[in-house]
Amino acid sequence: MNIRELARRSGVSTATVSRALNDRAEVSEETRARIRRLAVELGYAPNEPARTLVRRRSDTIGLVWDSGQEAAGLHNPFLLGLLSAVRTALSEADYHLMLLTTAGEDEPDAAYVQAVRRHNLEGVIALTTPPDDRCLRALAASTVPCAGIDTAFTGPRTVRVSSDNAAGAEAAVQHLYDLGHRRIATVTGPLHLPPAAERLAGYRRACVRLGLAVPDSYVVGGDFFLASGEAAGRRLLALDEPPTAIFAAGDQMAIGAMHAAADAGLSVPRDLAVVGFDDVDAAGLVRPALTTVAQDQRALGAAAVAALRDMLDAGPSSPVPAAEPRIVPTRLVVRGSSGPRR
Structure with a gap:
């Protein structure tokens, strides 16, 4: 037909x-x-290719996902949920989604720009891509509309979309302080990624505001995955003056810290309070259920698509109508893993 x-x-x-x-x-x-x-x-x-040629529009948005994190991301429930939220938001706005890679391009640094032009894409959404990614920098420097979720980049037509990471971390520390904890440690994510750096900044800001001492040994690096949280938990609990509470910058690391506590013969939350960040499905399944800072994945996806549509409606020669970051609020979800200091 x-x-x-x-x-x-x-x-x-x-x-x-x-x-x-x-x-x-x-x-x-x-x-x-x-x-x-x-x-x-x-x-x-x-015939979609023919329609694209006639209308000079493809109704397709490219997706950039850090190639170094793709394999790990398949095991990261938050990133998978965020990807699903982006896909849903694009579908509701009548856009298609195309995954972009840097493989097989003549000029690797310009791989994303080449792909956008070859497929006549409307714009690009980048997920958790490091700021030193050369391909991403070339894309941001072009006139292609770009929305980065948890991605820090600047360019003539770029907008950053993010949860309020710092405020979420502050709320977690305040919650533990209100429960009577004064020795509160943190397990960070990779600090070259904006969400991890912002959560650490929020943790430190809350500690300063509340007058809490933060020894260097109370800040331990992780990678957002369970094993790093377990290793960080063992390290913190082995200190001469261990913390009575741990705020982990990701739920999987928080669950890993809970495992370390169990291995040390400690009870959560009686001996150690634990708070995570993200509110992935596993947070409500572990026992005790994990207190965490919830991100609104659906709102993040919708904000990224809305930012792209604003740029597309403004036209290629117009400045970005709202260059300020689109910040999505977080909320504290209190469950069983956080309790009063004994």
């Missing part, structure tokens, strides 16, 4: 069919409805 056959059965020209399917004003509502109804009945699907 092609457009000529659909036109013949509709009793109109191919131009009228094209206008009807593309919501052009030159076609009456009655004719438009009749053509669309017949298209559905006959199983007609437009």
